[in-house]
Amino acid sequence: MSDTQQKASENVVVSKVGVAAGYVDDRLASANFTKRLLDKVFPDHWSFMLGEIALYSFIILLLSGTYLTLWFNPSMTEVIYNGSYLPLKGVKMSEAYSSALNISFDVRGGMLMRQIHHWAALFFVAAVTVHLLRVFFTGAFRKPRELNWLIGTGLLTLAILEGFAGYSLPDDLLSGTGLRIAQGIMQAIPVVGTYVAMFVFGGEFPGTDFIPRLYSVHILLIPGILLGLITVHLIMVFYQKHTQFAGPGRTESNVVGYRLYPVYMAKAGGFFFIVFGVTSLIAGLVTINPIWLYGPYTPSQITAGSQPDWYIGWLDGAVRLTPNIEWNILSHTISWNLLIPALIIPGIMFTLLGVYPWIEAWITGDKREHHILDRPRNAPTRTALGVMALSFYLILWIAGGNDIMATAFNLSINTVIWTLRIALFAVPPLAFVLTKRICLGLQRRDKEKLLHGYETGRVLRLPHGEFIEIHEPVSFEERAVLLSKVDVPVMEITSGEDEHGVRNPKGRKAKIQAKLSGWFYTDNVSAPSEQELAEADEHFAHQLGAHERTAIDSH
Amino acid sequence: MNEIELGSTDPVGARDGKDLVSGVPVLPLPAHTPRRADIDPVAAKRAERQVALMFASSIALLIAFTVAYIKVPNTSLVSIPVIGTVGTNHVLLGLTLGLALFLIGTGAIHWAKKLMPDVEVTQERHSLSSSAAERAEVVEIFNRGAAESGFGEHKLIRRTLLGALALLPIPLVVLLRDLGPMPNTRLRNTIWKKDVHLVTDATYQKIKASDIPIGGLINAVPENLLEIEESEGNLNQRGKASIILVRMDPAEILGQQGENWDYEGILAFSKICTHVGCPISLYQQRTHHLLCPCHQSTFDLANKGNVIFGPAARRMPQLAITVDAEGYLVARGDFKEPVGPSFWERG
Known part of the structure; x- marks a missing residue:
């Protein structure tokens, strides 16, 4: 193709796009928005893909879930199974379980979609969790992103609920056991628990109403809220612009990376296909939740070693560890053995998680x-x-699998439970102290690296007999990262009175705040001063005489 | 969009090598190093072929997917090392679909990495807060509206409106009333009655006392459970009335919940855990301990069904039994206490 021809064909393409864009813009004034959208710069880092995995898993869940609804029949009406899975032929079961078996064995590709759906659910909650950890440990939740953190906490809670609702639907022996536990916990709520349980299940457990009700919650209510919150979550990321890690050229007032169009569209779009592809491959090769092996649910049967999906494990573990405290007051029962692990502990944990950005901002006074x-x-x-x-x-x-551990390691279940009960209170403080020490050690090492460079391992004997090891300054990129450490001043403890001896009404609060701020920051290693850095540069330059330097370089 | 020239020393948001906001030193963005494909047309051509190959393979795999869907019967099984025996159709669909999707993904990313620009672009961030004037204007508009509506002034309107809105949730709650029945005494009773036969859980055979050996265990339900249709709550009743029968040497029985509630060492206990209601299934013959597989509550059946370990707070209710004229086991009445997990009104 000659140059002129190529130019001409490009013009045709451009004008076609122009016409289409013009049509839309005449009606929506979309040019400005589209321009900003396509030109948007996103910073690059592997850890920014964790949220993407969560988003893509959610899309996979919507697609595979919709497919499953074409055959799944959420009914607890008893039928005699007559499908092609022989071991259960002639067995009485609910229509829900029967249709889940039908999807698995009689619909071609149905098994694949079920497995994709289940694996994607496991990945979804895992990706949300790890994404949350990334956001937490890098401080990405700080101003101005606190509200998005709160939405994220809501998303995690809903994701766990949605997962539980999903694997409870097939009405197999395992899922029914999970529902029995959920119902037992509902029943333990003081004052209204019995009514709540009766109303939710349409009477006593298991009844015949619950699976259809759970179905509308699982395929409409929770996914609808999730979809809405995810949309807001993403709009906020877009509007506030993504955070970035420190590095050359990165400042608090810029964002360095690649444009959405075309680089990120290709990368993120491609990554969606990779997540979908890997999920499908795993779904094809590794069986998860083989409901056909569990059999239909009946409240008088159970399998030993029952395990919930991984994201419910910690709740089950809490229930397993709580001692058997129950009060009987004025002929009313308060089951602390269920209220503490199933409602109070998760309540406190999710509340603390949600409000953490405000707690930290208050402690540090950072606005x-x-x-x-x-x-x-x-x-x-x-x-x-x-x-x-x-x-x-x-x-x-771990406590959620205490029976598995006891069997696998041939331990007494009592020993395992008592060890974990003690560990639950002993390990976290230990983890706190240890982590803080490690962090401070790393800070010192960073400062050391800036001021003295890294050890090259090259030992040199000088003409007068002295041995020295050559230190080299760290790389340009690493230097940019190490220099980015911000020294935060600890709040000063103000006295409760002003110079006239009048008590400051906020004095007490300010004192606590200043103390906490000190606790938060005091041990930090200060960033090297400009003078120290200049001296370090000087030192690197004159580490050796010109003569020795040439001698080393020639080796 | 303000973008800066590359190579200038201070990036956007920094002056004299210092971040304008945080004050930390900022190093300049290093000059871009071109990739092989940027300077070598052969390398660029190679990258293009690699991307196209991935997309083409995806096409082939999607066709293979369709062929597998049509040609491989749903019933055929295949044995794969490590993975085990699985449906051939299922595995083929998973592999072809998974790889096809995967290759579209890797193709797109390879394209972006090798052929699309890899020059980092800098964009300015703008402060997220609005100007003080704009904020003041919003407050002013709000106050003006409040004044125009007279919301503060007309106390009667305000209070009645708030009252109406406060009561608005009532219909929402009331409408939920028919979700289920009132609890009444449902959780207190089971269908066990005097002289109801104990029948086996799976085959519904009456149980002859003399057929149970010492150390034996039988899962049982009341015979009248058979009269209840599934649609009328068979499973609900099964979930309360299921029992476990064990026979031990009468000398080993340390205590029972009532005088002679056993029959010649045969004891009947509720099967439903008093913790959250899992059916208990693990019985240790030697110690007479019953362990719940859900949360490891352990009950001592030789000693009143008392809790000896775990999160359950209450003993396992015992059912008083005897035999009929022909020697078949029958109940002497309902449980004397509610079975299953606790509830507020239980007492």
Whole structure:
């Protein structure tokens, strides 16, 4: 193609796009928005893809879920199974379970879609969780992104509920056991519990109403809210612009990366297909939730070693660890053994999670906007708090498999439970102290690296007999990152009185705040001063005489 | 969009090598290093072919998917090492669809990485808060509206409106009333009655006392459960009335919930855990301990069904039994306490 021909064909394309864009713009004034959208710059980092995995898993869930609704029949009416899975032929079961078997064995590709749906659900909650950890440990939740953090907490809660609702629908023996536990917990709510349980299940457990009700919650109510919140979540990311890690050219007032169009569209679009592809491959090769092996639900049967999906494990673990405290007051029962693990602990955990940005902002008195992410080591108290909470969660999660552990390691179940009960209180504080120390150690190492460079491992003997090891300054990129550490001043403790001896009504609060601020920051290693940095540069330059330097370089 | 020239020393938001906001040192964005494909047409051509190959393979796999869907019967099985025996159709569909999607993804990303620009672009961030004047204007508009409506002035209107709105949730709650029945005494009773036969859980055979050996265990339900249709709450009753029968040497029985509630060492206990209602299934013959597989509550059946470990707070209710004239086990009445998990009105 000659140059002129190519030019001409480009013009045709451009004008066609122009006509289409013009048509839309005449009606929606969309040019300005489209321009900003297509030109939007997004920073690059592998950890920014965790939220993407969550989003893509959600889309996969919507697609595969819609497919499943074409055959799934959410009814608890008893039928005799007559499908092609022989071991259950002639067995009485609910239509829900029968149609789930039908999807698995009689609809071609149905098994694949069921497996994709289940795996995607596991990945969805996992991706949301790890994304949350990334946002937490890098301080991305700080002003101006606190509201988006709150939405994220809501999304996590709903994702867990949605997952539980989903795997409860097939009405197999395992899912029914999970529902029995959920119903038992509802019943334990003081004053209204019995009524709540009766109304939710349409009478006693299991009744015949619950699966259809759960179905509309699972395919309409929760996904609708999730979809709405995810949309707001993304619009806010777009509107506030993405945070970025420190590095050369990165400041608090800019964003450095690639444009949405075409680079991010290709990368993010491609990544969607990769997530979908990997989910399909795993779904094709690794069986999850083989409901046909569990059999239909009946309230008088159970399999030993029943395990919920991974994201319910910590709640089940909490229920397993709580001692058997129950009060009987004035012929009324308060089941602390269920209220504490199933309502109070999760309530406190999710509340603390949701309000953490405000707690930290209050402690630090930090009202500035933050667009450069913290390196976790540079916020040691936050990092330590995060690891502490994580260790608490993990011990509960491990406790959810205490029977599996006891069998696998041939331990007494009593020993396992008591060990975990003690660990639940002993490990988190230990994790806090340890993490903070590690962070501070890393801070010192960072400063060391800036001021003395890294050890090259090259040992040199000088003419007068002295041995020295050559230190080289860190790379340009690493230097940019190390220099980005912000020194935050600890709030001063103000006295409760002003110079005239009048008591400040807010004095007490301010004192607590200043103390907490000190706790949050005091141990931080200060960033090197300009003078120190200049001296370090000087030192690198004159580490060796010109003669020795040439001698080394020639090797 | 304000974009800056590359190579200038101070990036947007920095002056004299310092971030204008945080004050930390900022190094300039280094000059772009071109990739092989940027300077070598052969490398660029190679990258183009690689991307196209991935897309083409995806086309082939999608065709293979369709062929597998049509040609491979749903019933054929295949044995794969490590993975085990699985449906051939299922595995083929999963592999072809998964790889087809995966290759579209890798193709697009390879394209972006090798052929699309990899020069980092800098954009300015704008402060998210509006100007003080704009904020003041909003407050003013709000106050003007409030004044125009007279919301503050007309107390009667305000209070009655708030009252009406406060009562608005009532219909929403009232409308939920028919979701289920009132609890009444539902949770207190089961269908066990005097002289109702104990029948086996699966085959509904009457149980002869002499057929149970010492150390034996039988899952049982009341015979009148058979009269209740599924649609009339068969499972609900099963969920309360299921029992577990064990026989032990009478000398080993340390205590019972009532005088002689056993029959010659045969004890009947509720099968529904008093913690959250899982059916209990793990019985240790030697110690007479019953362990719940859900949360590991452990009950001692030789000693009144008392809790000896775990989160359950209450003992396992015992059912008094005896035999009829022919030696078949029958109940002597309903449980004397509610079975299953606790509830507020239980007491």
